[in-house]
Amino acid sequence: MTKTVLIVDDEADMAFALEESLKRVGFQPTVFHNAADVLQKVNPADFSLIITDMKMPRMTGIEFLQEIRRRGIFVPVIVITGFGTVQNAVDAMKLGATDYVMKPFSFDALQATIDRIMPPDEPAVISESRSMKAILTLAREVAKSDITVLLTGESGTGKEVIARAIHRHSHRIGKPFVAVNCAAISESLLESELFGHEKGAFTGAADRRIGKFELANHGTLLLDEISEMAPSLQAKLLRAIQEREIDRIGGKAPVPLDVRIISTTNRDLPLEVKQGKFREDLYYRLNVFPMELPPLRDRQDDIIPLARFFLQRLAQKMGRALCLSPELADYLLKQSWRGNVRELENFIYRTAVVSGTDMLQPPTVSAASASEPFSAEPSSPQQGGTIKDMERQMIVMALRETAGNRTRTAEQLGLSVRTIRNKIKEYAISDAEIAG
Ligand SMILES: Nc1ncnc2c1ncn2[C@@H]1O[C@H](COP(=O)(O)OP(=O)(O)OP(=O)(O)O)[C@@H](O)[C@H]1O
Ligand SMILES: [Mg+2]
Structure with missing residues (x-):
């Protein structure tokens, strides 16, 4: 699939150089010399990536960025800032820029930034059926907020695919997407896998280990097969979600975190709750926004x-x-x-x-x-x-x-x-x- 990039720069030479370099690495570039034109002529949401200069007449890069985000468009935006205007870069990041490069920059530096924020092989989500189209639309909607999502559906229906799509369409794009399979790891290991541990926290903990929660900070954590989590860990997970902080095993103080949580299950969780296998309070915390993937035969x-x-x-x-x-x-x-x-x-x-x-x-x-x-x-x-x-x-x-x-x-x-x-x-x- 070709990746499209929107380049906005009032300096024609710079825009041309960017266009040529990006073409060479497989992008399909569209160039504009001022941002006001962009908003009139194209939909920024149609691009895979936007690269914009900051200092431009008529509409600055900051104003352009603000307008894009105001429209609820979360396409990654890289801003190009002039030398010595660190404050501009900081402001841009606060307003939702995904990253920035400082002039003068080499194309390699820009490429490194692009690689960091765009997964090299953006997975396509095939959705020709009405039910899958509806699910994708829903995924884009929920991506706009940090709402906790519970994905249900039989094995192989595409729960992980949808979880990744939610992440990609959210403002967390460019930040980590971390998946943990709760069924594949034993109870004792899962705690340290999720929350990490300090050196010497238990026999065998030779080094400090950062858990998946911390690795996913500012990004999305996918808790796969959540029904398989042991009751003691369910309590700890509940605390992490409620308090927005985690305790490393053997840690002295809790670590504050900003993580979007998506969990999946192919079991009947309400039934597991009734049978006393799954905590009811945790169920309600995870099931804020349920999405059910229909089996392929339907x-x-x-x-x-x-x-x-x-x-x-x-x-x-x-x-x-x-x-x-x-x-x-x-x-x-x-x-x-x-x-x-x-x-x-x-x-x-x-x-x-x-x-x-x-x-x-x-x-x-x-x-x-x-x-x-x-x-x-x-x-x-x-x-x-x-x-x-x-x-x-x-x-x-x-x-x-x-x-x-x-x-x-x-x-x-x-x-x-x-x-x-x-x-x-x-x-x-x-x-x-x-x-x-
Ligand atoms: N709509 C889709 N478009 C393209 N590929 C898809 C789609 N849905 C699923 N796939 C592919 O099918 C396979 C299974 O999808 P996925 O891993 O997301 O399923 P799952 O529901 O998480 O399964 P499990 O419950 O076994 O973990 C993957 O290789 C995925 O890339
Ligand atoms: Mg899965």
Whole structure:
């Protein structure tokens, strides 16, 4: 995807130099020589990045910046300030500039600033269905405030994708996005992972460690699979959210923090509350703004666009002109995709890798049964037996490669540890089978 940049500078030479350099690193620049024109002729929200000079006639960079932010547009803005006007830079930052560069500057310095504030590979969020479009609109809305979001939905529906989108559309863009998987870490480690510890806080704490909360300061903290958090930690998390400060283990004083919290779960949290497994007060703190991602099978309009998107990404990597055959498109629409977008993504990759031709065909019955040496139990056809069979085999293979290590298997397949555990149960994969 091409990144667009809006350059605003009254000095034609400077603007031209910026334009040329940014083109060379893959940007698509649009140049204006005064800010008032910009506001009349284009929508600043349409750009991936804005670079503006400060000292300009008619409208200064500061006024321009203020107007952009007043309109609720959070595109990152880099201001260029003259030598010896540090105060200007400070003012600009207070008014919502993402960063600044001081004249005279080298292009490398500007590039470093850009790299810092823009993730190099901005992930696209495919949303052709009405429900996903609504969710993206909502994500942009909630991004404007610091409201705490709880994302629910089955595994693989795109909860992390949406969490990242909220972060990118918020004023916290350019600040850290830190994700913690509460299911993958043991209770004792999770506390220090989240809150950090001082040197010597407990046996084995040889050095001070900064926790994820502190790492996420001024940015966004994603608490993945929040339902898996132990009760003692739930209490500490509640305190952190209420007091906006954390205690490092063994620390002397609390550390104040400014962090936006997004949590996810694929469990029924109200039920967990009823069963006494999840703190009710914490639930209300986290569930300020709930967003539910629908399963892929309930948004058919996303299936083909997602498949094309994954295919295109793969085609670029493999240097092949991959495309979907009408038969495969048909097949994709008929599957139930219980693993949601992640399952579709993995399916597309597998199909492309084994396909001898660029036009991908649906798996044939014989190929499917050949790839399924363990016919432990027949999958029900309405659940898309072929894909389930392949999935089962992939998991068994990954488990064998990692000698049964769930965490590493999960990493290899891009699934959560919980999902792996569930799948092992669901597919009745035994230790004997893993051992081969
Ligand atoms: N709308 C989308 N557009 C593009 N890619 C998507 C979209 N939704 C999901 N994906 C891709 O599908 C995969 C799964 O998405 P994600 O990790 O966000 O799911 P999740 O809901 O967090 O799953 P889990 O509960 O297992 O953690 C990722 O590789 C992600 O990039
Ligand atoms: Mg996730």
